[in-house]
Amino acid sequence: xxxxxxxxxxxxxxxxxxxxxxxxxxxxxxxRPGERLMEVHLANKLGVSRTPIREAIRKLELEGLVxxxxxxxxxxxxxxxxxxxxxxxxxxxxxxLSVELACERISEEEKKQLKEACEEFEKATRGKDASxxxxxxxxLHDIIxxxxxxxxxxxxVNNLSEQMYRYRFVYIKDxxxxxxxxxxxxxxxxxxxxxxxxxxxxxAGTHIDNQEKSIISQIRLxxxx
Amino acid sequence: xxxxxxxxxxxxxxxxxxxxxxxxxxxxxxxRPGERLMEVHLANKLGVSRTPIREAIRKLELEGLVxxxxxxxxxxxxxxxxxxxxxxxxxxxxxxLSVELACERISEEEKKQLKEACEEFEKATRGKDASxxxxxxxxLHDIIxxxxxxxxxxxxVNNLSEQMYRYRFVYIKDxxxxxxxxxxxxxxxxxxxxxxxxxxxxxAGTHIDNQEKSIISQIRLxxxx
DNA sequence: TCATTGTTGTTTGTATACATTATACATGGA
DNA sequence: TCCATGTATAATGTATACAAACAACAATGA
Numbered sequence: 001x002x003x004x005x006x007x008x009x010x011x012x013x014x015x016x017x018x019x020x021x022x023x024x025x026x027x028x029x030x031x032r033p034g035e036r037l038m039e040v041h042l043a044n045k046l047g048v049s050r051t052p053i054r055e056a057i058r059k060l061e062l063e064g065l066v067x068x069x070x071x072x073x074x075x076x077x078x079x080x081x082x083x084x085x086x087x088x089x090x091x092x093x094x095x096x097l098s099v100e101l102a103c104e105r106i107s108e109e110e111k112k113q114l115k116e117a118c119e120e121f122e123k124a125t126r127g128k129d130a131s132x133x134x135x136x137x138x139x140l141h142d143i144i145x146x147x148x149x150x151x152x153x154x155x156x157v158n159n160l161s162e163q164m165y166r167y168r169f170v171y172i173k174d175x176x177x178x179x180x181x182x183x184x185x186x187x188x189x190x191x192x193x194x195x196x197x198x199x200x201x202x203x204a205g206t207h208i209d210n211q212e213k214s215i216i217s218q219i220r221l222x223x224x225x
Numbered sequence: 226x227x228x229x230x231x232x233x234x235x236x237x238x239x240x241x242x243x244x245x246x247x248x249x250x251x252x253x254x255x256x257r258p259g260e261r262l263m264e265v266h267l268a269n270k271l272g273v274s275r276t277p278i279r280e281a282i283r284k285l286e287l288e289g290l291v292x293x294x295x296x297x298x299x300x301x302x303x304x305x306x307x308x309x310x311x312x313x314x315x316x317x318x319x320x321x322l323s324v325e326l327a328c329e330r331i332s333e334e335e336k337k338q339l340k341e342a343c344e345e346f347e348k349a350t351r352g353k354d355a356s357x358x359x360x361x362x363x364x365l366h367d368i369i370x371x372x373x374x375x376x377x378x379x380x381x382v383n384n385l386s387e388q389m390y391r392y393r394f395v396y397i398k399d400x401x402x403x404x405x406x407x408x409x410x411x412x413x414x415x416x417x418x419x420x421x422x423x424x425x426x427x428x429a430g431t432h433i434d435n436q437e438k439s440i441i442s443q444i445r446l447x448x449x450x
Numbered sequence: 451t452c453a454t455t456g457t458t459g460t461t462t463g464t465a466t467a468c469a470t471t472a473t474a475c476a477t478g479g480a
Numbered sequence: 481t482c483c484a485t486g487t488a489t490a491a492t493g494t495a496t497a498c499a500a501a502c503a504a505c506a507a508t509g510a
Contacts, residue, residue: 013493051493073461083376089378152314238462238463239463265491275464279493297491
């Protein structure tokens with residue numbers, strides 16, 4: 001249990017390595033909501049001193065992934081149905097903004113990438129490997145936010161998306177939804193290519209709405225256990 | 226020069242005091258873009274050790290107010306016209322979302338507060354004291370985002386607003402704009418009270434557009450100097 | 451039995467010491 | 481003069497040491 005490990009490949013300050021490690025552990029659920037993050041413990045586990053651990057926690061704190069209790073330290077933030085609805089409400093708006101801006105600003109090169117990503121996604125769904133599908137999904141959305149040319153938007157959308165990383169697999173694993181997912185992606189893709197803002201925006205909206213449904217029902221399930 | 230001081234009133238961990246202090250110094254322009262934040266220097270200046278300084282910088286880093294250069298430390302992030310347009314593009318969308326949600330969800334109590342804040346703002350503009358006007362403006366917008374009941378939205382909108390804190394006074398000081406500002410606020414206020422999403426959203430949009438114009442022209446002025 | 455207080459251990463908060471690296475400047479040679 | 485190299489300095493990156501606060505639990509008294 002709790003067997004996350006540091007990724008030594010990276011050539012970064014330890015604080016950033018620790019930050020990425022803890023972040024991933026939280027987002028994938030290896031560190032559970034409510035779990036305390038004790039500095040010496042983490043330091044021993046990851047083989048570093050307390051300093052980089054603390055600095056990583058400061059960043060996680062600002063990102064909202066952990067909450068600080070004075071003189072008691074950090075613990076993994078609880079995810080409530082309410083907080084997730086809040087996140088999704090904002091994310092929906094920003095995703096819609098993204099595709100609208102993408103309609104206006106996408107380059108020819110990016111259009112090609114988008115087409116490839118779309119096909120890649122369809123292929124991935126046939127493969128049934130959830131992590132491959134998830135990756136293809138991320139790729140597709142990345143291309144869209146990149147096409148907006150708005151760095152800040154990209155950063156915010158990515159951040160909001162990652163808040164739901166834990167639940168990503170819920171709706172990706174559900175094969176009965178795959179056709180729907182493909183159709184939604186295709187609709188967004190075609191809307192952007194055609195420069196049809198309304199069409200793309202509407203598709204992006206329903207795309208999020210469907211995710212919301214899956215995730216919320218999953219949360220209710222977890223709550224009951 | 227550079228005469229910001231620590232605010233000792235606060236009863237918080239030093240890292241948070243330092244964070245707030247540096248943040249304010251950056252947002253008000255006391256720490257200029259490009260300026261290096263050297264740890265020992267700041268530590269001496271604020272009378273603390275390097276540790277809280279470093280932890281504060283980690284948070285500023287994640288917030289995008291400083292950028293880290295490996296082995297060289299932190300410096301205050303540059304604000305370019307592009308980065309500001311990016312911020313405003315996102316903020317406009319989120320402000321519009323805020324008033325739309327406020328239309329649906331505002332309580333009777335909040336309606337009363339909103340009315341008062343609106344009148345307060347009008348009174349403030351007659352007083353000509355920019356900081357009073359700014360405060361009334363913040364109050365008004367706070368009530369609106371609070372009325373959405375969406376904590377995440379509130380946090381993001383506040384953060385984006387603060388990015389432009391430096392330029393706030395530009396459009397607030399310009400008395401020729403006061404009538405327009407009052408009218409815009411009134412329009413937003415009445416739209417929300419009437420539950421008229423379209424009306425309120427449109428007003429909020431033009432409100433941001435006007436701010437954008439003032440701020441962009443100000444940036445171009447500063448650039449020329 | 452219950453409440454209060456004392457004590458001990460654990461954890462965070464802060465400071466400082468040590469290691470490493472980048473930069474600047476000087477020195478020497480072509 | 482210009483370039484290269486070496487050295488010194490100063491800053492960050494990391495580890496550790498010390499202080500203060502909190503929590504748990506035991507002991508004591510009513």
